[in-house]
Each structure stands twice: as C-alpha cells, then as structure tokens.
Amino acid sequence: MPDSPLFESLKRAADDPAARPEFYRRLLAAEVFVIGHGDGPGEGRSTVPAGAHLSIQHWQNAEGESVIPFFTDLEALQRAIDEEKSYLGLPARSLFEMTAGTRLVLNPRSDYGKEFHPEEIRSLLDNGSNQSPQTRRAEADTDVLLGQPSDYPTAMVEALQRLLPGYPEVEAAYLCLMQEGGDAPRQSLLVGLRGDGLARARHAAGSVIADTAPEGRAVDLIEIAGDAEEGGVAGYLYHQTRPFYERDRPAAAAPEAPKRPWWRRLFGG
Structure with missing residues (x-):
C-alpha cells in the first residue's frame, strides 16, 4: 500500500530541511490519528462530533516524560501498537489546540517521526512555522x-x-x-x-x-x-x-546533511 501524502511529506522533510515548511503546512491541514475514544463505546475508529469529550492515551518518552502519540495514517498507528486499540481521527490543528502545553510525538516506533514541544506547537498555531520570529530594533545609531x-x-x-x-x-x-x-x-x-x-x-x-x-x-x-x-x-x-x-536563475545544489539531527527514531521499535 502506498504511503499517505502526509507520510511522504514527512519523509521528504526528514531528508531535506528545505521541505519542512511544506510539511508543516500539510500537517496543519491534515487529519491525524490518536489512540483513544470519544463519548461512544466500541473499538476501532470513532468520529469526533463538536463538543465531544475525548480520552486520549498518553505514553512516556525515553526521558520518562508524558507525551501524546499521534500518527500520520492508520498504518503508522498499527505499527506502533501490539494489540487492538480504539482510535480517533481528527484535524491536526484541533489536536494541537486541545492539548496545548503537552508534548506530542508524531509516529513513534516508526523510522520517521518527530517530537513537538509546547512552544513549537504554539508557534505552528500562531504563524504556521515551528519557529517564532524575534524582532530586533536598533534603539540608536550603531556602527x-x-x-x-x-x-x-x-x-x-x-x-x-x-x-x-x-x-x-x-x-x-x-x-x-x-x-x-x-x-x-x-x-x-x-x-x-x-x-x-x-x-x-x-x-x-x-x-x-x-x-x-x-x-x-x-x-x-x-x-x-x-x-x-x-x-x-x-x-x-x-x-x-x-x-x-x-528568482529567474535559481541555483542548483546537491543536498548536504544538516549538522544537527532534527528527526530521529523514537521509542525504538
């Protein structure tokens, strides 16, 4: 089965920093999946009506901190669990908003994943970027x-x-x-x-x-x-x-590996 468009974008972003802004745009517009359930009982996928109360499963990362796992697609979710679980599909933006202040991990136990810190999530919601710009203004003439x-x-x-x-x-x-x-x-x-x-x-x-x-x-x-x-x-x-x-004469250059890792394998697997 071919990978989902969001997972393909994630893979490109893992290999090339220039592809990461596009991944963030796709993520904010995408439906993602979490382990948990809404007001209704039962296993398998549930829909999330407006105003519903959700119970979302938390895991622990390698440092023992509580994080919420979420997934680009059902295949990534199924690879991360050992038994049948209830799961929910919901917009990524809604997930970020309702879990503000909590760390989230995308695609744990997968070759491609990323941990999102609360400050990074806030920046994504505010301006669509994982970095909040800081403005500097010279208060006086400076040499x-x-x-x-x-x-x-x-x-x-x-x-x-x-x-x-x-x-x-x-x-x-x-x-x-x-x-x-x-x-x-x-x-x-x-x-x-x-x-x-x-x-x-x-x-x-x-x-x-x-x-x-x-x-x-x-x-x-x-x-x-x-x-x-x-x-x-x-x-x-x-x-x-x-x-x-x-613009009319873009330079072509072979990608060079970033000096600091951004993506990493999470939770083993």
Whole structure:
C-alpha cells in the first residue's frame, strides 16, 4: 500500500530541511490519528462530533516524560501498537489546540517521526512555522562592519536555494557577515530577502535557517526594498554583494546533511 501524502511529506522533510515548511503546512491541514475514544463505546475508529469529550492515551518518552502519540495514517498507528486499540481521527490543528502545553510525538516506533514541544506547537498555531520570529530594533545609531564570512554556511545556503523557488514573491536572496559595535559587540550572519509580500517566505526561510545554521552562529533575516539606499545594511547587500539566489536563475545544489539531527527514531521499535 502506498504511503499517505502526509507520510511522504514527512519523509521528504526528514531528508531535506528545505521541505519542512511544506510539511508543516500539510500537517496543519491534515487529519491525524490518536489512540483513544470519544463519548461512544466500541473499538476501532470513532468520529469526533463538536463538543465531544475525548480520552486520549498518553505514553512516556525515553526521558520518562508524558507525551501524546499521534500518527500520520492508520498504518503508522498499527505499527506502533501490539494489540487492538480504539482510535480517533481528527484535524491536526484541533489536536494541537486541545492539548496545548503537552508534548506530542508524531509516529513513534516508526523510522520517521518527530517530537513537538509546547512552544513549537504554539508557534505552528500562531504563524504556521515551528519557529517564532524575534524582532530586533536598533534603539540608536550603531556602527557595524559588513563582509563575507570566511566560513561559508554552505548547508544553510543550499537549503534556502532549494526552498525559495517555491516562493515566487522572492526576487533574490543575499548573505553577509555583520559585526555590531557598541557596549555589547555581536556578530551574526545576515540573510536578506528582496521582493514584495514576503511574510510567508520569511516564516519559511526562518524555519529552514533555524535547522541549518552553523552551530552557535546567530542569523538575522531582513527584507530588502527595491530602492534600498547604498549606505544602509540592506543597501550593502543589494548593491555590493552577489545574490546566492535569484528568482529567474535559481541555483542548483546537491543536498548536504544538516549538522544537527532534527528527526530521529523514537521509542525504538
């Protein structure tokens, strides 16, 4: 039997960070399955009417913490249990909302799965991304040094090159290293996106950056207007650097394994 579309998306996301924003979108729109029952008795699948009281089974993860297992499809659920259980199908978004504050594990005892922390679930519900963006604003004029990084973040850049063709609103993307002065010097990579209506692309790029940035390296993300002045940070990226991605000329690059594991085999099996 062929795998479900959601499970196929999960497998792509496990192998390629650039595929993870699409997986999150599919997950939030999908029906998932949990072990448990509603108000009605009986084994097998139950429907969930509005206002129903649900009893959802909890498991323990390897650290002994209580988690709720949920599954992309019935085949994944059946692989995870040793005896017949009642189960429920319900929208993933509804599951996230009703279990707020609890850890959830997708497809335990499967080769492809993921643990979702409460903060990550809250971010998914709020903005469709597993990362909540943090906005920084300079309170005063700040001296910065700009240049190209000597240790180029190849894995991050190649993942963004694979991601951005799916966002036609992005005209180009740029990269530099920024060293801020002042009382608290700070060094970070800076990624600039040029285009219009970039909110969706910005969230997706932020998610990919979080999974592929070099260990211990801060990364800032800015939008670049088409009329960016040469004197500012955005102007430096636009006028003095070569984009690593352009909409009409996307770069092709072989995937590189992320430096930190995101997906892992869960609960043995």
